[in-house]
Amino acid sequence: MTLTQIVQGERSLAVIGGEATDANLRRYLHGIPGVDAVGLEQRAAGLGTRSIKTTSKAWALDRIIGLIDQTTLEGADTPGKVRSLVAKAVTPDPADPTCPSTAAVCVYGDMVPFAVEALGSARGDPEKGGVAVAAVATAFPSGRASLAVKLADTADAVAAGADEIDMVIDRGAFLAGRYGMVYDEIVAVKEACRRTDGTSAHLKVILETGELNTYDNVRRASWLGILAGGDFIKTSTGKVAPAATLPVTLLMLEVVRDWRRMTGERVGVKPAGGIRSSKDAIKYLVTVAETVGEEWLTPSLFRFGASSLTNDVLLQRQKLATGHYSGPDYVTID
Amino acid sequence: MTFLDYAPAPESRSILDLRSDYGLFIDGEWRAGRGTPFASISPATEEHIASIASANEADVDAAVSAARRAYEKTWSRMSGADRGKYLFRIARLVQERARELAVAESLDNGKPIKESRDVDVPLVAAWFFYYAGWADKLDHAGLGAAPSALGVAAQVIPWNFPLLMLAWKIAPALAAGNTVVLKPAETTPLTALLFADIVRQAGLPAGVVNIITGAGETGAALVAHPDVDKVAFTGSTAVGRAIAKTVAGTHKRLTLELGGKAANIVFDDAPIDQAVEGIVNGIFFNQGHVCCAGSRLLVQESIHDEVVDRLKDRLSTLRLGDPLDKNTDIGAINSREQLDRIRELSAVGEAEGAERWTAECAIPDNGFWFAPTIFTNVSTSSRIAREEIFGPVLSVLTFRTPAEAIAKANNTPYGLSAGIWSDKGSRILAVADQLRAGVVWANTFNRFDPASPFGGYKESGYGREGGVHGLAAYLKPGSSALAAPATRSQKAARKGAAK
Numbered sequence: 001m002t003l004t005q006i007v008q009g010e011r012s013l014a015v016i017g018g019e020a021t022d023a024n025l026r027r028y029l030h031g032i033p034g035v036d037a038v039g040l041e042q043r044a045a046g047l048g049t050r051s052i053k054t055t056s057k058a059w060a061l062d063r064i065i066g067l068i069d070q071t072t073l074e075g076a077d078t079p080g081k082v083r084s085l086v087a088k089a090v091t092p093d094p095a096d097p098t099c100p101s102t103a104a105v106c107v108y109g110d111m112v113p114f115a116v117e118a119l120g121s122a123r124g125d126p127e128k129g130g131v132a133v134a135a136v137a138t139a140f141p142s143g144r145a146s147l148a149v150k151l152a153d154t155a156d157a158v159a160a161g162a163d164e165i166d167m168v169i170d171r172g173a174f175l176a177g178r179y180g181m182v183y184d185e186i187v188a189v190k191e192a193c194r195r196t197d198g199t200s201a202h203l204k205v206i207l208e209t210g211e212l213n214t215y216d217n218v219r220r221a222s223w224l225g226i227l228a229g230g231d232f233i234k235t236s237t238g239k240v241a242p243a244a245t246l247p248v249t250l251l252m253l254e255v256v257r258d259w260r261r262m263t264g265e266r267v268g269v270k271p272a273g274g275i276r277s278s279k280d281a282i283k284y285l286v287t288v289a290e291t292v293g294e295e296w297l298t299p300s301l302f303r304f305g306a307s308s309l310t311n312d313v314l315l316q317r318q319k320l321a322t323g324h325y326s327g328p329d330y331v332t333i334d
Numbered sequence: 335m336t337f338l339d340y341a342p343a344p345e346s347r348s349i350l351d352l353r354s355d356y357g358l359f360i361d362g363e364w365r366a367g368r369g370t371p372f373a374s375i376s377p378a379t380e381e382h383i384a385s386i387a388s389a390n391e392a393d394v395d396a397a398v399s400a401a402r403r404a405y406e407k408t409w410s411r412m413s414g415a416d417r418g419k420y421l422f423r424i425a426r427l428v429q430e431r432a433r434e435l436a437v438a439e440s441l442d443n444g445k446p447i448k449e450s451r452d453v454d455v456p457l458v459a460a461w462f463f464y465y466a467g468w469a470d471k472l473d474h475a476g477l478g479a480a481p482s483a484l485g486v487a488a489q490v491i492p493w494n495f496p497l498l499m500l501a502w503k504i505a506p507a508l509a510a511g512n513t514v515v516l517k518p519a520e521t522t523p524l525t526a527l528l529f530a531d532i533v534r535q536a537g538l539p540a541g542v543v544n545i546i547t548g549a550g551e552t553g554a555a556l557v558a559h560p561d562v563d564k565v566a567f568t569g570s571t572a573v574g575r576a577i578a579k580t581v582a583g584t585h586k587r588l589t590l591e592l593g594g595k596a597a598n599i600v601f602d603d604a605p606i607d608q609a610v611e612g613i614v615n616g617i618f619f620n621q622g623h624v625c626c627a628g629s630r631l632l633v634q635e636s637i638h639d640e641v642v643d644r645l646k647d648r649l650s651t652l653r654l655g656d657p658l659d660k661n662t663d664i665g666a667i668n669s670r671e672q673l674d675r676i677r678e679l680s681a682v683g684e685a686e687g688a689e690r691w692t693a694e695c696a697i698p699d700n701g702f703w704f705a706p707t708i709f710t711n712v713s714t715s716s717r718i719a720r721e722e723i724f725g726p727v728l729s730v731l732t733f734r735t736p737a738e739a740i741a742k743a744n745n746t747p748y749g750l751s752a753g754i755w756s757d758k759g760s761r762i763l764a765v766a767d768q769l770r771a772g773v774v775w776a777n778t779f780n781r782f783d784p785a786s787p788f789g790g791y792k793e794s795g796y797g798r799e800g801g802v803h804g805l806a807a808y809l810k811p812g813s814s815a816l817a818a819p820a821t822r823s824q825k826a827a828r829k830g831a832a833k
Contacts, residue, residue: 033607034603034757035605035608039611039777040607051661052340054342055341056337056339056340294338
């Protein structure tokens, strides 16, 4: 994979100038300029008015599919459901072989073996056209379990073959100001992502922005997730409303941009939950391109966590090719 | 091609049904002008849009007479509730014809369609809705019982927000019971002429709104006309001064909204990303053709380099080009004359030792264009820090303490607007209190609302537009004492009753 490999602890030591204690982290995170909510939302709305037509739209639709983590995270998930999801991820549009596959499938930890098996040779680096297996871990979605359980959850998914781990932060600890604890937990989970051969599953840190409530909190949590070594910062579990919104994603992209400005490192962003239409997804592409640059529109740096988005994109894609809309029976349910 | 080279997304011009030539709209009908007609061109392509009539003194007199007749016979006798109905009708028609008006505005003015569509035209409708609501509530405007209209208002407006400035002038005037003769700027008459059709569609009594076109002489003849009761002007300070001299010693009321050289003050605790957006919106909105533009950036020295770096990055993402393309951020400069002035002052800036940075963007072959430009190392005595450039040119200065920021912000002959960026509410209030500017924005810039008064200190003019203050500019205070003299409309009402 092409994701930047980050050495534990180096990020924070160099940036915050000391150990990642509650006090040091607080001093650093609270020293970051604030966010003006009205201005942020205005900027996001402005980006949302871009008009993406014809060739740009065709490119955008294909790219959106290639950035999707095709997701099923239900208590009712079964091996059969996961196989169906995998088939959808590999061949989103059976009628059109030129349609790209999605970046990954995203499932619960116990479903990883079935996803790995179903993918077979299709499994691989999404940067090279493969489909990765992402697993949610750390007592997803609430994160309310002991550290030992969270680490075991993570290690189990990695051992089963997960290429990517989507962890949740302890929002309770974050809101209580125990930044050191949140930090340590991310560091520990990152460690648990290590495989026996020395490589590591990639870590996406879910902030659950809907529970953080303020943009200032989202910004601080984003910095915290990056400082602790996250390869990606992700908005939401999809289980809490509001999930991904354009202003929140813009804000996280600004943090990622600032991180690159400061260190040269590139961190990914994954909005997840609530993005259902092509029109909305295109707004996200525009926001990425105009905030961090077009180079971020690649599976190692940007993903959509979505389940129903794929079909809307396929319908739009068919419309662009044929000139007329088909209907829900012309795309497959997974 | 990369994704960021968005494919063209032009707004269709097919919604526009323009005539090849336009006359003067006087007394509810189109008349030929007796001056030499002139052409209105698209500043983006220099293509000819339409031939426009020019009003000479006789035409001006005809328009003022029509307005006087309409005032005496119908408008001053009509109840406020009925006047309000007409204004509501105009507001709704503006909304119904919003797309057409936006396309016309972008075509004639050169501003990006996203601004005319999302800012100008919605605000025009908002202005008419707001003042429509006032029409039957003048007793509650704080001017005593039954305040009365002034009579005939002569209104001369600029080219930067053609239709919006028309709304700022016409809506309060009509709500208060005046009739108007309005002259749009000679480079941007199109939307005012389309508005004449809206007036007709709304069934407004003939002569209540008269639109006459022409150059400076037409405007001069209009403000000098002896039967005008009120003069309202938005434009340059030089012309404003000339108008003030013309009007001095007459019975005419005068409001002037003139130039500006606003300070946009960024403190080191500002929400930095939003401040950068605000700086961009402050000076590059409408190509900087904004009298209240934040053309002087005062940034705290400790964050100067960071802010300038971020600003340059942001400016590099702005798209300059076809105003009718929905993705255009920076449109065309309104006229060759204005472009020459921007070029001249920018050259002066360089000659005076300021450091110039210009965003890289392809400039179209035809039309008038100026890429977004920043000057750093600008001293307070530099001409680009003193004079209004009225273009997409930002002068960056620094300060160290709030007191210095306030002193520098106020050190200008103008005083129209200012901006403050800080996360600290108490500082915002304390600084705003000491800024001598008609409008002070906090953590935002260039936001307008019909309920909020707008106007200047010092050479930025006098009088306020918008809100109840804007209404007062078109009213004589009512009788608060028992033996107050009867007002014209009361007399008219009595005469009407006697018949």
